[in-house]
Amino acid sequence: MLDRYDVLIVGAGVAGSALAHALATSPRNPPLRIALLERSLDEPDRIVGELMQPGGVNALKKLGLESVLENIDAARVKGYCVADAGKIVEIPYPGGHEGRSFHHGRLIMNLRAAARRAPGVDLIEGTVTDLIEDSSSARKVIGVRASLKGAEEKKAFHASLVFVADGCYSNFRTSVMGAGAKSTTKSHFIGAILEDAVLPIPDHGTVALIKGSGPVLMYRISQHDTRILIDVKQPIPSDLKAHILANIAPQLPASVQLPLKNALDKDRLRRMPNSYLPATPQGRAYSKPGVILIGDSWNMRHPLTGGGMTVALSDIAVLQPLLAAVPDLNDWSAVQHALNRWCRERKALASTVNILSVALYDLFGADAPELEVLRTGCFKYFELGGECVNGPVSILSALAPSPALLTYHFFSVAFYSIWVMFTHPQPVPGRPEDKPRYAAASLHQYPFLLWKSVRVFYTACVVFGPLLWLELFAHEGPGRTTVVLGLLAALAVGTILF
Known part of the structure; x- marks a missing residue:
């Protein structure tokens, strides 16, 4: 296994895996050598990143990755319905477009498999501990240092370009972009899985408006499983189950109240912060040269609308041809020009x-x-x-x-x-x-x-x-x-x- 690559990618989630595949399949001669490093290659278990909007499905098709939605028992999503005090309004996607919802871990395993199959990609299990900088070249990042699984000593990996895609809890965000790159958290989603629940409108996500509390989001993620995400603001109640049973459940559609009570009896509640982090343009004086943030490590929005994966995949679809046009990834000024165009072209979506x-x-x-x-x-x-x-x-x-x-x-x-x-x-x-x-x-x-x-x-x-x-x-x-x-x-x- 080489320790010198053209590109290093920290994090093999949605953004990192899709980026590795996109760069590996870009038309370059010779092809890029890419190292994709991930702390654990076991199937992840998360309560977000489970609903992909039609725009995200379209981005997967542009990247040649639409097959990752197959064989994971993904559910079709044809739109939304909003429920408020017993009233329901249907909000279908236009033009017959569809999204997909699924167990997050199953999608990640398919994305990692697609990245591993791409030419020139090494998928490596190890925890990246720090960035390596070239002291003689204005703080330019030239690699990473990682603790590999089963190895006693850390290993250094060097590359022309380093991408950080280590998610919302990024360990490297502030070191790359400075102390100003901080997210704000308004509330938390409390998640559970409802078994064989019947939503008000089949194949539609449901947003239930709750008086005195944040909204509740529900969508089917497999044939028998429905994800429920309950928004809870600070301070979080000490007894969450009692709070949900007393204040949330009675305001939900009747068809999901019993499945919710059953889930509270048998399942552990999961918690995820709802954070917002506006994107700061990269490749400028305040960011370190040689390294680029992507995905939730760089830009986050509230997960209520399920737009996170769509933004990340669309970002990659925009960035892929721009970097393909850079002959030498060691030429940071040429990379900066591509990043400036990327930040402009991604902005609308x-x-x-x-x-x-x-x-x-x-x-x-x-x-x-x-x-x-x-x-x-x-x-x-x-x-x-x-x-x-x-x-x-x-x-x-x-x-x-x-x-x-x-x-x-x-x-x-x-x-x-x-x-x-x-x-x-x-x-x-x-x-x-x-x-x-x-x-x-x-x-x-x-x-x-x-x-x-x-x-x-x-x-x-x-x-x-x-x-x-x-x-x-x-x-x-x-x-x-x-x-x-x-x-x-x-x-x-x-x-x-x-």
């Missing part, structure tokens, strides 16, 4: 998926009166059907990667939410034991509703504006930054005057 995931979570996990109005308006917006469903689900599925289209629908929801607040019956306050009553707003309530409308629209701007800034403009040049700041200031002034 990645930013759309990322912004939607966090904004939708803020609406569905509403914990403020203004967000409650937006959540109600969002559900009723979906009930309108037509383009009010087709547009948002095209964005969610990564079939229409357009920040402009996302902005249009988000603020359409905001204005429609205000319309709903004025025109639709609203809950009438009363005693908890009384039957809920609803009534349309009366004329004397209009001044208060007008003031509340300002607050609702302002809240929509506060939710959406910073995300748009972080994803599209935060790392642009000073000229564009000034223009964007001016637009945001005008938006704020317009909101106040409104």
Whole structure:
């Protein structure tokens, strides 16, 4: 086994394995020699990375990896349904497109097998402990040091280019990108598997909106298994099972309540942080030369929309031809040029998926009166059907990667939410034991509703504006930054005057 390669990849998950296959099958003469290092080659057991949007399936096809979805008992996903207080609205994928959901570990094993079969790839089991830098070449990373399985001493591997794909808990993120590359965590998903559960609409993922808590996501991952992910905010209750039984289960569709209770009796609950990490452009002065982050080690979004694998695979599909055009991977200036193009070309899809995931979570996990109005308006917006469903689900599925289209629908929801607040019956306050009553707003309530409308629209701007800034403009040049700041200031002034 050689210790000198053209490319080293740290982490053989979705991103690392797909990248190894993509680079190995790129048209180069001679072919690249690639080392793919993974701490454990056993089948992983995780509660996320189990739902792939149609955009991710399309990316797999571009990479020649569509076969990894075969023979893993993967379920077809034809869309979503949103459940709120007994009401259900169907949100099918457009044009007959389908996603897939599966046991995460089975997909990873197929991806690793595909990478191992690719020409020039060595799949190596070992824990990478540190990056090797060339002290005479401006901190350039020239390799890694790893503890191999069964070996007493660490082994050094050298390469022209090093990729770090070690996931959301990356050990090397800050050393590559600096202390500013830190993720934020709003909540955790608590996961379990429901046996033989019946979802409200077959072959559709289900998002259940829970009053007083974050949303619950359910989707089938095999013939008999359905994944349930329950969003729990900080501080996490000390007795999770009791909390779920008392506060979550009664608000779920009736068909999944018994399977959930059975799962709580026999299965251990798993926990996963829901983190957000905007992508910082790579190959610039603040990042180390010779090394590139990819996948969740570099860019994360809320997993509510199931967009993580789609972004990672699409990133690789964009990066593959750009690196194939670099004759010598030792030429960091040429690699930098490719990275600059990559960061521009990936932005439409990645930013759309990322912004939607966090904004939708803020609406569905509403914990403020203004967000409650937006959540109600969002559900009723979906009930309108037509383009009010087709547009948002095209964005969610990564079939229409357009920040402009996302902005249009988000603020359409905001204005429609205000319309709903004025025109639709609203809950009438009363005693908890009384039957809920609803009534349309009366004329004397209009001044208060007008003031509340300002607050609702302002809240929509506060939710959406910073995300748009972080994803599209935060790392642009000073000229564009000034223009964007001016637009945001005008938006704020317009909101106040409104």
